[in-house]
Amino acid sequence: MKVNAGDCSRVSTIGRHSRSVEPHQFSRHGRNFMSAYQAEYQRSIEQPEAFWAEQAQRIPWFTPPERVLEHDEHGHARWYGDGILNTCHVAIDHHVENGRGEQPAIHWDSPVSQSRRTLTYRELRDEVARFAGALRDLGVEKGDRVVIYMPMVPEALVAMYACARLGAVHSVVFGGFAPHELAVRIDDAQPRVVVAASCGIEFERVVPYKPILDAALAQSTHRPDACVILQRPSLPAELGATDHDWADVAARAQPAPCVPVAATDPLYILYTSGTTGKPKGVVRDHGGHAVALHYSMERVYGMTPGEVFFSASDVGWVVGHSYIVYAPLIYGCTTLVYEGKPVRTPDAGAFWRLIETYRVNVFFTAPTAFRAIKKEDPDGRHLPQYDISSLRTLFLAGERLDPPTFYWLEGLLDVPVIDHWWQTETGWPIAANLQGLEPMPTKAGSATMPVPGYAVAVLDPHGEPAAPNEQGSVVIREPMPPGCLAGIWRDPQRFQRAYLSTFAGCYLTGDGGYFDEEGYLFIMGRTDDVINVAGHRLSTGEMEEVVGEHPAVAECAVIGIQDPIKGQVPIALVIPKDGYDGDDEALEAALSERVRERIGAIASLRQVLVVSRLPKTRSGKILRKLLRNIADGERYGVPSTIDHPASLQDVHETMVAREVGQASQARPAD
Structure with a gap:
């Protein structure tokens, strides 16, 4: 739904879009105060030009910018238009x-x-x-x-x-x-x-x-x-x-x-999947990118120049671009490049070995990597073999950090476990627990607070601010901070249509979530992962939390499939932990009962499929839309990003054997 101009622009701070009082006026010892985080965040939102002009002074320019903030024809922010530099x-x-x-x-x-x-x-x-x-x-x-x-x-x-x-x-x-x-x-x-x-x-x-x-x-x-x-x-x-x-x-x-290049000249094009099937070429510029990554290394990750940063990703993904290649070196750190997997190269202790060998200070990977480790080494028996005392913080992103994995890591490690949220399009974190500014108490399932520069709002379908704990569309009000996408390569209309046209004055993230009463942001997954069961909107992410907490479950995915009576019903696909030798029917019954108890009978989780692996992209994201297509009997393509194509066929055969939806009619696209 497109809303009237100004509907999004009027929600200028977290407090105004999440509740009627300012969320960061925390009360401690019976008195209100403005925290370091709140002061920096509010200044970044209320005085963006002054804030980002100061940050720009911290990187070396050939010609420092005088024009800090401008807007293109769509109202999208462009930063440091007259600055000259070179990222290398x-x-x-x-x-x-x-x-x-x-x-x-x-x-x-x-x-x-x-x-x-x-x-x-x-x-x-x-x-x-x-x-x-x-x-x-x-x-x-x-x-x-x-x-x-x-x-x-x-x-x-x-x-x-x-x-x-x-x-x-x-x-x-x-x-x-x-x-x-x-x-x-x-x-x-x-x-x-x-x-x-x-x-x-x-x-x-x-x-x-x-x-x-x-x-x-x-x-x-x-x-x-x-x-x-x-x-x-x-x-x-x-x-x-x-x-x-x-x-x-x-x-x-x-x-x-x-x-020498202009700050607004393109540094790179990075292709990300699009709903049309044609990849979108996200364009990143030189100047805003360098400033934002420099800021993030200090404020988000709490790094000091000279320390070692390890991101277990790939240069083919945005995490690799930002936090293997560019950010660590822009900030004067050492980056660790790893050609291997979290398991089987040679074992589930691979990450611990790397941390010990290179004295890693901050480690960043995806939750799926640790779910793979938890599956092979649920008791963490590899960890005591290594000295990881150099490690200060563990960051996770790329998909939602499910609470079971969060609690497993929290019990295993003696360092903060930080979920944070961002996208290929933004290039650096939107929400995080800022280790270099004011670390806050963590909440399982939450990415904590918006990062300075990001005016995040949660809106209902009419463009109205959602109440605390009410799920809606997560958006970012313009001006978006430096470092975010400058556009789509050779397709400005697609940029406008995909990101800027739904809620006037706002960038549509495509993710759903909510703020709680303390201003913590919870990202529950893509908005198309919200299902409608007999008129009730339910989050599959919430159901995945419940299923994933069962001690026999290593990893799971919940999807909504078509139902002639209820519109949609959920099914769960689960991977048991290594060594599990229980009865699949008993596990299915137990998981269905857990969802009924925690969410309610309306959730209608009746089918649980035990599978050996889930189809994922190489960056670790479960291909939920593809699973829905198979369950609903639709033709489907095998995407280029899939890690193990055979996993798709395995799941398809399991769905057919269990008579899930219309899976027997699904066929791979030509």
Whole structure:
């Protein structure tokens, strides 16, 4: 529903959109006071230009901006319009020039290739400058695009920074994506050069990348001028007429300097899934991105320059872009790049080993990683083998941190376990428990409070502020802070239609949630995960909490399927913990009764399917929409982002065997 202009803009602070009193005027010892968090948050919302002008002074500019905040034709904020800088200079050269040259910039650890490597800031600068020279020799100039198709190796970061150094726009595609999906991205980005590795290495297999790239180029209409291939010893590739060996072109090249770019020039394009099936190319700019990430490292994560930050993600995802590649180095920290899995490389103690080896101070990963660990090591028997005393905080994001996993981690570790929430589009956290400003008591299931700069509101379908504990659409009022998406590549109308048209003056996150009476924000999942059972709107996220708390359940997903009488009814898919040898029917009955007791009979959870694994994206998100399509008998496609395609067929067969909905009529799309 589109609401009238001004409906969203009138909700200017958390207090006004979540309840009738200011939520951060906490009462302690019988008196009101303004907390450090509240003061900083309110200033960021009420005086955004002044607030973000101060933050901009903390990064090195070639020409500092005088015009701090402007708006495009859609009313979307653009930051630092007349500022000139270069992200590679901010993150690497500046630190070398100011005494960090011999500090490690990157630790690389690859149990799958049995390799380790450390690059200092000076060594990284030299490699980046030389590879930027190689790209320049191949014709890459400011504004050109370069598609990067690589695994988790240091050269992936070198390639990204080399593009930034030249003012070229990189678009990283997750290594191993299918040829068609890679071709779609090549056609949209229209790169001058593609940079790839000969292969990726996963648990018990080597994935050849060059044949995938060749097949993608055969399908695409755009033809890049050249491809640069990093030859990995595990599986070197045969090179074609327009292919170049990474080592050869780098050896011949002269180092390239940092090219000055406007703060609003694009740094990268990152494709995210869209409801139309065509990926959306999220565009990030240079200036706002650097300022926001610098601010987040201090305020959100509580880091100090020189410390070690470990994000167990992939450079193909936004977490990898922001918190493996850019933010740690922008802030003068050391980043840990991990080519491995949370389990089976070699075991469920992999993360603990990394924390001990590299003295990690802050660790960031997805809840799904720890659910995998909990499944294989429910009692945490691997942990005592390692000294993780350097670890100060554990952050989780990418999907909602379900309370059972939160409580398991809280009982296992002696550090704060922090859920925080953000999106590919925002590029950095929207809500978090700010460890560098004013850490607050945690609440299971909550991302705590909005981060300064984000005017978050929860609205009902009419655009009215939702009452405390009432679920609605989570939106962000303009101006969105620096670092958020500048638009959709080559499709401004789609940007307006997808994000800005539903509630006037607001960015639609697509997530549902609520504020509680203390102003804590709870994100319950995508708004299409709210189901309507006989006229009652119920959150599948809430049901997942209840199901996931059962001691036999390692992981679960609850989806709503069509029902001729009630409209929709929920079903649960559960993965039992390793070693579970109970009766599936008894487990189903127990879980149904738990939901009835905690949520009510209206929830109508009647079917529980025990499965060996759930279909997920490579970033760990459960493909709930796809599960609904199968259960409702609709044709479905196997997305390029799926981690294990066989998991989809397994679930489909289980649904058919259990006579779930119309699953027997579902068919994979051609």
